[in-house]
Amino acid sequence: MQFMTPGKPTFNSTIIFSLFILCIIAGSCAGSAPRYTQPNYPLKHPVQKDGAIQAHFKRARITVDVFPQSGEGFIDLAVRISHEPKQWAKLEKWNGNRKLQVGRKINVPYDYLNTSYRLKAIKQLFPQDKLTSIGWEHVVTYRGETMWFIADVFSGEGEQYPIIQKASKKKEGQAISIGEKITIPVSILSGEFSEDLPEHPDLTFSRDEKGQLFAEYKLKRGEALYSAVVIRFTGRIEHKDVNSMADKILRVNGLSDPRKIPTGKKIKIPFEDLSDDFASEGAPDKVVSVQRERKSSRIYVILDAGHGGADPGTMENGLTEDEYAYDIVARTKQELEKKGVTVFLTVSDPNDGLTPRNKSTLINGKKERLNTSPSWKITDGRVSVNLRVYLVNSIYQRLLKQGVKPKNIYLISIHLDSLHPNIRGAMVYYPNADMRNGQFKTSGSLYRRFQESRGKKILFKAADNRRAASYSYDFSRELIRVFKKKRMPVHKVRPIRPFVYRNNRKWTPAIVRYSKVPNSVLLEVVNMSNSKDLALLKNYRFRQKTAQAITQAIL
Numbered sequence: 187m188q189f190m191t192p193g194k195p196t197f198n199s200t201i202i203f204s205l206f207i208l209c210i211i212a213g214s215c216a217g218s219a220p221r222y223t224q225p226n227y228p229l230k231h232p233v234q235k236d237g238a239i240q241a242h243f244k245r246a247r248i249t250v251d252v253f254p255q256s257g258e259g260f261i262d263l264a265v266r267i268s269h270e271p272k273q274w275a276k277l278e279k280w281n282g283n284r285k286l287q288v289g290r291k292i293n294v295p296y297d298y299l300n301t302s303y304r305l306k307a308i309k310q311l312f313p314q315d316k317l318t319s320i321g322w323e324h325v326v327t328y329r330g331e332t333m334w335f336i337a338d339v340f341s342g343e344g345e346q347y348p349i350i351q352k353a354s355k356k357k358e359g360q361a362i363s364i365g366e367k368i369t370i371p372v373s374i375l376s377g378e379f380s381e382d383l384p385e386h387p388d389l390t391f392s393r394d395e396k397g398q399l400f401a402e403y404k405l406k407r408g409e410a411l412y413s414a415v416v417i418r419f420t421g422r423i424e425h426k427d428v429n430s431m432a433d434k435i436l437r438v439n440g441l442s443d444p445r446k447i448p449t450g451k452k453i454k455i456p457f458e459d460l461s462d463d464f465a466s467e468g469a470p471d472k473v474v475s476v477q478r479e480r481k482s483s484r485i486y487v488i489l490d491a492g493h494g495g496a497d498p499g500t501m502e503n504g505l506t507e508d509e510y511a512y513d514i515v516a517r518t519k520q521e522l523e524k525k526g527v528t529v530f531l532t533v534s535d536p537n538d539g540l541t542p543r544n545k546s547t548l549i550n551g552k553k554e555r556l557n558t559s560p561s562w563k564i565t566d567g568r569v570s571v572n573l574r575v576y577l578v579n580s581i582y583q584r585l586l587k588q589g590v591k592p593k594n595i596y597l598i599s600i601h602l603d604s605l606h607p608n609i610r611g612a613m614v615y616y617p618n619a620d621m622r623n624g625q626f627k628t629s630g631s632l633y634r635r636f637q638e639s640r641g642k643k644i645l646f647k648a649a650d651n652r653r654a655a656s657y658s659y660d661f662s663r664e665l666i667r668v669f670k671k672k673r674m675p676v677h678k679v680r681p682i683r684p685f686v687y688r689n690n691r692k693w694t695p696a697i698v699r700y701s702k703v704p705n706s707v708l709l710e711v712v713n714m715s716n717s718k719d720l721a722l723l724k725n726y727r728f729r730q731k732t733a734q735a736i737t738q739a740i741l
């Protein structure tokens with residue numbers, strides 16, 4: 187992966203943007219107003235206290251009041267209760283910027299809670315619910331509960347309600363009544379309901395004399411600072427970023443030699459340097475297990491070979507990323523088509539054609555073209571990324587018009603990384619909903635030349651973003667699972683990421699960030715800066731195996 191700046195996304199206005207902030211904390215938006223509303227008291231149903239929280243059900247929604255603990259500020263509270271503790275300022279704003287006081291509850295949207303607090307809220311609201319061997323047994327307790335609500339809470343997605351309906355032997359549109367038992371099958375059950383584990387099994391939080399908040403991680407035997415701490419918790423994976431963060435952490439801990447840290451040593455990580463998604467370790471807000479289409483003739487895959495033309499991507503020992511990505515794409519196309527899947531390519535190479543090249547050294551050609559209308563010889567890396575975004579979205583829209591189901595459409599962008607040389611194997615980027623607000627639009631006369639980009643802007647709805655995040659994450663897990671099964675190397679820590687930090691800023695590759703395709707991933711097949719990985723990449727059998735792994739993950 188080479189750094190590429192996408193066309194700047196533009197926001198309609200700051201009002202829209204601030205609305206988005208609200209939407210993120212409220213979890214969703216309906217129309218132009220945030221869906222979330224403060225509960226009115228008194229409630230129809232008695233609330234059971236458990237000391238720390240009070241959960242409420244109102245208008246098919248859950249909200250939770252949380253009581254601060256003594257000495258707790260908003261940051262501490264967010265660390266305790268949320269899966270996005272770094273967004274604590276939004277919580278403060280949501281509660282009118284009031285100071286926290288013991289005994290005075292604050293209101294928290296359900297979606298902002300971490301899984302253990304969600305579970306607490308659910309147990310409080312639905313004390314008869316329980317996990318059984320076939321799934322979660324939910325007892326309808328309140329008037330106003332709907333199948334959609336139940337699916338949303340327990341599977342992470344309202345749209346999955348037909349699966350619950352079927353499992354509970356209910357007909358479409360059939361009413362549900364209080365006391366009735368509804369089964370949410372294990373296959374779609376959200377993680378928090380299948381295991382009651384603490385949020386951060388490996389981190390503790392503390393303050394120093396100056397009041398600075400730190401996370402602490404206890405190094406285990408054989409673990410190195412780089413992978414166990416920096417790469418895992420701070421979201422840095424590129425050579426330069428990893429080294430500068432490791433230096434900072436060494437300094438903060440008064441250490442000098444990263445190779446001489448004793449096992450069991452508690453390593454302090456400044457709170458502000460934790461990756462925004464450290465608590466969820468890269469998982470989206472809601473994790474959904476999608477029921478996949480297995481009939482290949484109903485599946486459509488857009489394959490994107492990274493870089494090309496004037497933009498070779500990463501270069502290592504005279505080898506260029508674009509040629510190897512293209513060869514893997516050609517092989518994947520062949521494998522998928524053998525099975526009856528319809529494939530679209532974003533890039534063609536008139537020189538190399540589509541025949542896989544069984545060689546270890548692929549000479550860098552510069553003839554690659556984008557399959558836009560008209561086609562375009564790649565003369566600029568940045569323009570090429572922007573045009574791909576338009577191209578992918580236009581293929582997607584065309585398929586929708588043909589009646590193809592969104593969930594049966596995939597975008598797979600193939601790249602090779604150049605990361606810290608200690609890192610080995612495959613890694614997947616998926617689009618995080620928070621990274622995709624606003625719209626995608628470019629300016630410049632060049633974009634008027636192509637049917638796909640002429641006068642186009644791409645808008646993103648919050649609901650679509652959430653769906654894309656959970657579907658793409660689910661597919662990423664499948665990819666990594668197949669890679670592991672085939673004994674292909676994958677990143678040891680966090681092989682799936684919604685973003686990484688480059689120069690201390692969050693970054694998601696534009697092609698997945700701005701793709702409307704529900705299953706969108708960017709697969710970094712190996713790390714070219716690692717010599718073992720590079721040797722694998724040069725072996726055409728490994729490239730073929732990669733194509734087979736991708737095919738297997740889809741079918």
Ligand SMILES: [Zn+2]
Pocket residue numbers: 187188492493499500507601602
């Ligand atoms: Zn790349």
